[in-house]
Amino acid sequence: MKHIHFIYGNQQLEIDEEVDHLIHSLQSEVDLDNSVFHFNSQDFFASDQSKSQKLLEEFQSTCETVSFFSPVIIVCLYNIQKIPLKKTPTEPIKKKLQEINFVKIPMENEMVWFDAETLTDHVETHHHITAGQFVTKIIHLGDKSFYIELDPAWKNRLIFFNKGGGQEAIQITEYLKNRLKGNISFEYEEEKIQPYRSNSNSLELVLKDYLNDHPKQVEFILTANIRNPREINKEIFGLLTQKSKIIKKTIAYDDFRPVSWIINRAEKKSLIFDDVAADLLIEIAGTDFSVLDMELTKLSILFQDNRKIQPEDLIHNVSHSKRFSVFRVTGFLVQKELKNSLECLEILLRDNITDAVSIFSLIVAQFRRLLKIAWMIDKGVSEKTIINSLKINPWIGKQIVQQVDNFTLRELENIIVHLSKCDLQIKYSAKEAITILENIFYQICQQEFKGKKQIDRHWLP
Numbered sequence: 088m089k090h091i092h093f094i095y096g097n098q099q100l101e102i103d104e105e106v107d108h109l110i111h112s113l114q115s116e117v118d119l120d121n122s123v124f125h126f127n128s129q130d131f132f133a134s135d136q137s138k139s140q141k142l143l144e145e146f147q148s149t150c151e152t153v154s155f156f157s158p159v160i161i162v163c164l165y166n167i168q169k170i171p172l173k174k175t176p177t178e179p180i181k182k183k184l185q186e187i188n189f190v191k192i193p194m195e196n197e198m199v200w201f202d203a204e205t206l207t208d209h210v211e212t213h214h215h216i217t218a219g220q221f222v223t224k225i226i227h228l229g230d231k232s233f234y235i236e237l238d239p240a241w242k243n244r245l246i247f248f249n250k251g252g253g254q255e256a257i258q259i260t261e262y263l264k265n266r267l268k269g270n271i272s273f274e275y276e277e278e279k280i281q282p283y284r285s286n287s288n289s290l291e292l293v294l295k296d297y298l299n300d301h302p303k304q305v306e307f308i309l310t311a312n313i314r315n316p317r318e319i320n321k322e323i324f325g326l327l328t329q330k331s332k333i334i335k336k337t338i339a340y341d342d343f344r345p346v347s348w349i350i351n352r353a354e355k356k357s358l359i360f361d362d363v364a365a366d367l368l369i370e371i372a373g374t375d376f377s378v379l380d381m382e383l384t385k386l387s388i389l390f391q392d393n394r395k396i397q398p399e400d401l402i403h404n405v406s407h408s409k410r411f412s413v414f415r416v417t418g419f420l421v422q423k424e425l426k427n428s429l430e431c432l433e434i435l436l437r438d439n440i441t442d443a444v445s446i447f448s449l450i451v452a453q454f455r456r457l458l459k460i461a462w463m464i465d466k467g468v469s470e471k472t473i474i475n476s477l478k479i480n481p482w483i484g485k486q487i488v489q490q491v492d493n494f495t496l497r498e499l500e501n502i503i504v505h506l507s508k509c510d511l512q513i514k515y516s517a518k519e520a521i522t523i524l525e526n527i528f529y530q531i532c533q534q535e536f537k538g539k540k541q542i543d544r545h546w547l548p
Contacts, residue, residue: 096336
């Protein structure tokens with residue numbers, strides 16, 4: 088019988104409930120306070136090293152000291168995905184290089200490479216490259232020093248950028264030194280290279296020892312909130328595969344729709360959900376079991392037992408996820424209500440401006456769907472067939488079909504073309520993302536796309 092249990096999935100509520108079930112099945116003693124001990128892996132990596140060391144000592148003492156209260160103790164170690172993966176020192180540099188973007192644009196009758204992040208005007212070009220694409224080699228020289236080798240075509244290239252209302256140029260080597268912040272060298276000197284030594288964290292070493300030869304008086308329960316075991320330290324997962332009982336729970340992907348889970352969970356809370364209501368709850372609140380369970384509990388308090396939940400009950404009483412909030416933004420846009428659209432956008436971006444790209448993508452997806460529906464209506468397809476073929480929640484589908492009437496077919500086509508042209512600008516001019524989105528909202532609400540030239544309706548960017 089294995090005394091190490093590994094639970095993984097990406098629905099935290101389900102993981103927590105499985106841990107509780109396992110604890111009670113392993114430990115029949117009433118005094119759980121003195122026989123069950125909980126640790127969280129991420130706590131071992133606090134910035135305060137003395138605090139981390141003290142916690143590690145407590146973990147070791149718990150595992151290696153015989154308890155006076157119980158012949159067997161349970162030690163739970165949560166979120167082992169927080170134990171660092173095996174990484175080389177060059178990986179952070181590689182990541183930074185992939186985040187540096189250049190576009191090729193005309194300037195004074197010459198095509199030049201421009202720092203995309205400093206662009207303020209919309210640029211239509213397919214000439215785009217990241218710094219990672221022309222760096223051919225990175226060698227760690229020790230500490231924060233690195234040797235970087237460039238593709239020969241880029242060694243002496245100038246990079247242009249906007250500064251103070253004008254343009255300036257800088258050698259690519261100087262540019263990369265400024266952006267990467269470390270001690271960067273572009274001249275190879277073999278004597279400066281120091282061998283890389285992995286700085287394994289102490290928790291990793293201690294845990295590997297326990298997995299190889301676990302203390303006899305301990306039952307281990309390890310958890311990870313992950314989609315794929317590759318997200319775990321490779322050596323630790325290899326040991327878990329050999330030594331533990333692995334319990335795989337739900338893995339939720341982007342298309343995950345836990346309709347039956349909601350219906351069954353709601354029944355336990357004396358609520359009646361049909362497929363339409365359950366699917367709408369997913370649209371509004373998302374697919375996280377913890378959030379869904381909280382919303383179901385709230386509904387069970389608001390409504391009497393065995394009440395059949397209607398779509399209107401959910402719209403008015405369920406907290407909106409960010410995705411549904413974007414759906415609301417799009418709802419205001421299709422009604423051409425500029426003030427409400429901008430207010431919703433401000434709320435969504437208030438805490439994190441980097442969400443602008445994902446918000447833009449969701450808005451594009453909604454308008455693409457509107458255009459598809461408009462094409463189908465133009466061909467005489469029935470509302471029911473449209474909703475079924477596009478696999479839209481029936482209640483939301485009816486709202487969207489009605490919203491199409493706010494646009495002409497040509498107008499929707501022109502909006503999609505314009506959004507496709509804004510795509511690169513949004514992604515590579517992050518500082519101007521809010522302004523770009525606000526301009527898009529203004530143009531849609533002011534009906535500026537009504538009179539533009541019609542495109543081939545069989546083409547959809």
